[in-house]
Amino acid sequence: MSQFKYVSPKTKDEALEILQEKKSNACIIAGCSNVLPNIRDKKIVSKVLVDISDIEELKGIVGEKDKIYIGPLTTITELVNSEVILKEGNVLHQAAEQFADPIVRNSATVGGNLVDASPAADMAVPLLTLDAILKIESVGQKKDVQLRDFFIGPGETILQEDEIITGIEFESSNINKNGCFIKLGLRKAMAIAVASIAVNLEIKENKIAQVRIVMGSVAPTPIRLTATEEFLKDKEVNDELIEKAIDKVREEVNPISDIRASEEYRRYVSGILFKRAFKKLTLAN
Amino acid sequence: MKKLEIEFTINGKKRKFFVKPNDLLINIIRNDLFLTGSKYGCGIGECGACTVLLNGEPVLSCLTLAVTVDGKEITTIEGLARGDELHPMQKAFLENGAVQCGFCTPSMILTATALLKENPNPTEDEIRDYMRGNICRCTGYIQIVKAIESCVTGGKTS
Numbered sequence: 001m002s003q004f005k006y007v008s009p010k011t012k013d014e015a016l017e018i019l020q021e022k023k024s025n026a027c028i029i030a031g032c033s034n035v036l037p038n039i040r041d042k043k044i045v046s047k048v049l050v051d052i053s054d055i056e057e058l059k060g061i062v063g064e065k066d067k068i069y070i071g072p073l074t075t076i077t078e079l080v081n082s083e084v085i086l087k088e089g090n091v092l093h094q095a096a097e098q099f100a101d102p103i104v105r106n107s108a109t110v111g112g113n114l115v116d117a118s119p120a121a122d123m124a125v126p127l128l129t130l131d132a133i134l135k136i137e138s139v140g141q142k143k144d145v146q147l148r149d150f151f152i153g154p155g156e157t158i159l160q161e162d163e164i165i166t167g168i169e170f171e172s173s174n175i176n177k178n179g180c181f182i183k184l185g186l187r188k189a190m191a192i193a194v195a196s197i198a199v200n201l202e203i204k205e206n207k208i209a210q211v212r213i214v215m216g217s218v219a220p221t222p223i224r225l226t227a228t229e230e231f232l233k234d235k236e237v238n239d240e241l242i243e244k245a246i247d248k249v250r251e252e253v254n255p256i257s258d259i260r261a262s263e264e265y266r267r268y269v270s271g272i273l274f275k276r277a278f279k280k281l282t283l284a285n
Numbered sequence: 286m287k288k289l290e291i292e293f294t295i296n297g298k299k300r301k302f303f304v305k306p307n308d309l310l311i312n313i314i315r316n317d318l319f320l321t322g323s324k325y326g327c328g329i330g331e332c333g334a335c336t337v338l339l340n341g342e343p344v345l346s347c348l349t350l351a352v353t354v355d356g357k358e359i360t361t362i363e364g365l366a367r368g369d370e371l372h373p374m375q376k377a378f379l380e381n382g383a384v385q386c387g388f389c390t391p392s393m394i395l396t397a398t399a400l401l402k403e404n405p406n407p408t409e410d411e412i413r414d415y416m417r418g419n420i421c422r423c424t425g426y427i428q429i430v431k432a433i434e435s436c437v438t439g440g441k442t443s
Contacts (some may be wrong), residue, residue: 003286007308029350036348037329039307053352101418103336103343103396123443171292189417190331 002042008051012137012166015033015052020139021160026050031107033100034116058111060164063088069188070168072111076123078108080105088172091126091179091198098220099123114150117157120217122183122192124151127168128214128222129198130176135167142166151221162211175210175215176187180277183216184269194215194261195269199277201235213274218253220265225252228274237282245278246271288428290292291355295320296364311335311346314361321393326420327347328401333419336392343399362391365398372400374436393419393426394422405438 009015019026027047029035038044052058053075059071063084070079079085079096085091086149098123099105113123114134124147129271131149137161147168150157159165179200185191200207211232213225228248235241255266290301295318314320314337315427326334328347335347338360365372374394377383384390393416400407400415407415412433415425421429 002307005287006289006350012421030351031348033330033345033348036309036350040328049350051350053353063371067298102331102343102400102415103418104330104348106342106344107348 001227002039002045004046005048005090006051007048008054010053010054012164013054013147015050015164016137016139016162018048018050019164022050024161026161028094028115030110031075031112033104033108034112034121041168043228046085052149053216057083059095060166061085061227063172065172067169067171070220072109072114072165072168076100076105076108076110076113077109085139087177088239089126089170089176089179091129091176091181091200092123092178094179094181095122095126096181098181110168114147114165114168115157115159117151117153117155117221118192119154119219119221120196122130122193122196122216124222125196126179126198127170127179127213128171128224129179129200129212131212132170134165135169136163138162138164146222152218161270175212178202178281180272180280182277184273192260195255195273197270197273198276199274199281201278201281203237207236208233209234210228213249215249215253215270218255219262220254223253225249229250238266242275244279287432291352291354293354293356294358296343296360302351306350306352308351309347310337310351310354310359312345313351320363324388324391326341328389331420332389333396334389334392334418336395338395338399341399341402343396360395362395367395372398374401374432376430377432377435381428381435383428383432385426389419389421391425393421393429397429397436402435402437407433407435 025048028050029111043230051115058073061082061084062069068088075100110123113121127147135143136143136145144237181198183193183196193216195218198214200212211229216222231248250267250271253270286305292301311325318342322435323337324334326332330345330348335345337346340357362407373399396419412430
């Protein structure tokens with residue numbers, strides 16, 4: 001029978017020491033919305049459940065002049081209610097509003113969504129278009145990791161067994177203020193994305209000064225479409241450009257066929273989602 | 286497994302329990318407290334039938350470890366009425382035919398009270414959006430939405 005233990009550290013340092021001691025026997029929990037279904041499915045057995053949800057240092061959203069900090073324990077509800085996120089990282093706000101349902105959002109955390117590392121992760125896609133940086137700590141060590149280097153496969157990240165994400169940061173900038181997130185599911189509510197897209201855009205004199213395009217559920221991890229971004233850079237915005245960019249998007253994604261959709265459909269609809277997001281942003285401009 | 290002692294307030298009463306680290310709140314509520322209004326539906330956070338209020342906020346008790354509610358306040362559907370006097374939302378559900386088999390009803394009512402606390406004047410779209418994590422197989426949702434709307438238009442916000 002599965003044996004669990006439960007500990008509830010009150011400080012970040014306490015938590016890090018427990019992780020250093022217990023290593024792969026430890027399982028960090030906070031909102032539990034992914035962990036508990038995994039325990040039920042026996043994907044997680046006999047662990048020390050390290051409940052970090054009381055650690056104040058890991059909470060909060062702080063908007064400074066040049067950057068925005070999000071604590072990993074920030075719930076999706078807190079993102080939805082945050083004026084700072086609405087203004088500085090609107091693409092993340094849009095994703096938070098489409099995340100699961102209001103009840104789950106009260107428990108689910110940004111950190112948990114990133115560490116779970118689904119290729120469809122609804123927080124990862126917009127945070128990647130915001131070019132976010134993760135603050136990661138272990139006992140005696142702190143480092144910054146670009147979010148685009150964090151995911152290495154479905155459900156896999158570079159996070160080591162003695163490490164915790166202690167912060168998520170992105171810049172306050174024009175491009176970060178101007179984004180669009182669209183999630184396509186098999187139904188309106190409670191849907192795991194068949195495909196999702198986030199686009200952040202800066203236009204100067206009708207030319208694309210900067211663009212970031214990220215898609216979820218069309219590759220083993222959420223991906224930046226860097227080839228499409230290169231193609232679009234410095235070009236004038238018109239319908240012909242968008243049609244060409246749609247082809248680039250479809251070439252660049254790498255979807256599979258699964259229970260929700262076929263590879264062909266995902267590839268096709270990626271282009272449509274790009275068109276919708278891009279048009280929404282350029283019409284607004 | 287070693288049991289841990291927790292103390293929490295449920296429907297206004299303080300209770301102490303010994304729970305295993307992986308005991309779910311829904312099971313403590315139903316099997317140990319015999320408060321069977323909260324339902325075990327899917328067990329994976331998709332249907333909303335297990336919704337309870339934790340420190341006033343709706344959460345899924347099937348995705349809440351019992352050990353994490355130490356020191357907190359829980360309200361189940363049984364805690365809404367005052368003796369024989371039903372809560373306005375409960376009355377509204379009955380008056381509007383929003384109860385058929387009744388399985389989703391406790392969670393619908395709790396979520397709806399949380400909605401009106403957060404947003405006292407929601408549009409129909411806002412109601413449907415907020416309630417999307419609570420699934421009903423009987424009603425087609427129309428009467429449920431009407432019941433919630435009646436608590437708004439009557440000025441009877443909860």
